[in-house]
Amino acid sequence: MGNTDKFEMIANIYDTPERIQIAKVSSDAIRECLVDAKSKNAIDFGCGTGLVGMNLLNDFKSILFLDTSQNMINQIKQKISSSNIQNAATLCFDFEKDSLSDLHADYIFMAQVLLHINDVELVLSRLYEVLKESGHLLIVDFDKNEKIVSDMVHNGFDQIELTEIMTKIGYRDIQSKTFYTGSKIFMGHDASLFILDSQK
Template sequence: MEENVFEAIAKKYDSTERIELANIISHKVREELVQAKDKTLIDYGSGTGLIGLQIASSVKTALFVDSSKNMVEIINNKIAANKLQNTLTFVADFTKETLDIKADIILVSLVLLHIPDTKNILEKFYETLHTDGKLIIIDFDKNPNVYHPKVHSGFATDELEELLTSVGFKSTSIQPFHHGEKIFMKQDATLFIAVSKK
């Protein structure tokens, strides 16, 4: 992940468009957390916490992990301002290291597209989850109109499902849940949610 890019945009990250999209995503993720009050969740690539902070009350402990110190600093300020008790933050990049922590749920929202080696990061998530843990991926459907040398142009859901199975996940369900105008590199795009069980 290009840390310097995210370090540079951290302070301007919470745009109206990003907040609107985060609200749609948070609403969808909350449906997966109905029985998660005793669970530990990692929001990986948490950014400024636009999604994770909205769902923190649905779990016992929410761990925010991002490779950008500036992003994590913004989350820490939000946690302090909202007096949240059940949260922890970490600056870490799972493509280079893993933390000595385990979780019941890992949320990866609009992060996978920034990671060049998809299989490697999915293996790291698999290792980090407890048995019967759940990986929740939110990302864009493959989009032929998107090209960027450092970003995947979305994901073909059948290929993603195959990849998740190959790293050990027992089952995966994938469904589209939102189509928006100019939400992916200024292109119209569809968001999907993929839920995989370890």
């Protein structure tokens, strides 16, 4: 996945008050989309230090924290062991390089991850394979922002364009909405976050 090296370096200083706040509003938005999730298993895809997934541990039967950065995964392992969490596991893996045929989930959620992924369609296709029948992929990310120019990340996403890509892959019942606007939250610019809910 893009920018893994950068995340390896900042893993131990990643949990800033701003990131914790964005993670809270993101996990609240994800929670509103869940249906009968207490008996379901989930993957926190591109989990970073687990800020979003940790907020949702009580909403699922289990969560697998998955990231390409081993240092980020190590941060989560520490959180899991220090809090004696029983329904969480970790996996360091890169879906841009490989696919996992033996991994399956009822829910996959990703918060501010897609903007770091070079080949969006490829990764969304591989996540589609991981979802169980009628499983949900939930995406939280920034609305497209023309002020942001970067070689490192996408400058957000147009919800309609993203819906079209996902429909082509096979996702259905796709719904999305902007749910949060914040000051200087995207590379120093004011920006808004959307949530997209889709089903296999």
